[in-house]
Amino acid sequence: MHVRLALPTDAPALATIYNEGIEDRVGTFETQARTSADIEEWFDGRHPIVVVTEGCDVIAYASTSSYRPRSCYVRIAEFSVYVRRDWRGKGAGRLALSSLMQECEQVGFWKLVSRIFVENAVSRRLMCSLGFREVGIYEKHGQLDGVWRDVVIVEYLFARNLT
Template identity: 70%
Template structure:
C-alpha cells in the first residue's frame, strides 16, 4: 500500500469508495450516490485529501472539509475516512488517517473533528488508536432510512498549530 496526496484524477476512485459507504449505511447519513464530478468539487486547495493505493488502484481515502463558515472556526476541519470493502480491516484506513493528520498540520489546521455512528466500532477503534478523543454523543442526530441514529463526536488537536491564534484560508498558512 502507498499513501499520497490525492488529485482530481482520483475523484472516480474516491466516488466508488464513498458510494460503498453510502450503500452499506455504516458511515454517513448521505443516501445520494456521488459522481466523479461531485467528488472533484471537494478539491479546493485548502482542505487536504489523501488516498491509499494498491497496484495503482485507490483503496481508501481520507478527506477534510470546511467545518463552519465563521472566521473563528477557520482552523478547524471536518474529516472523513473510507476504505473500499475488500480492503477494510487491513490497515488502509490507518495509513490514510496518519497521512491526513500530517497534511492537515502542514496546512495549518489546529483541530480535526467528525461524527461517527455509535455502532461503528471499527472506525471508533481506529480513531482512538490514533489519539482522537470521543467528546460526547449527539443523540438522534439524524435519520437514516427513517431510523434515528446517534453519533459520537470525535476530535484531534494538532499540537504543532495550537499556539496559532488565527488561520488564513486564502493562503493555507497560519498567521
C-alpha cells in the same frame, strides 16, 4: 500500500469507494450516490485529501472539508475516512487517516473533528488508537432510512498549531 495527496483525476475512484460506504449504511447519513463531478468539488486547494493505493488502484481515502464558515473556525476541518470493501481491515484506513493528520498539521489546522455512528466500533477503535478524543454523543442526530441515529463526536488537537 502507498499514500499520496489525492488528485482530481482520482475522483472516479473516490466516488466508487464513497458510494460503497453510502450503500453499507454504517458511515454516513448520505443516501444518494455521488458522481465524479460531485467529488471534484472537494478539491478546493485548502482542505487536504489523501489516497492509499495498491499498485494503480485507489483502495482508501481520507478527506477534509470546511467545519463552519465563520473565520474563527478557519483552522478546524471536518474529516472522513473510507476504505474500499475488499480492503477493509487491512490497515488502509489507518494509513489514510494518519497521513491526512500529518498533512493537516503541516498546513496549519489546529483541530480535526468528525461524527461517527455510535455502533461503528471499528471506526471508533481506529480514532482512539490515533489519539482522537470522544467528546460526547449527539442523540438522534439524524435519520437514516427512517431510523434515528446517534453519533459520537471525535476531535484531535494539533498541539504545535495551538500557539
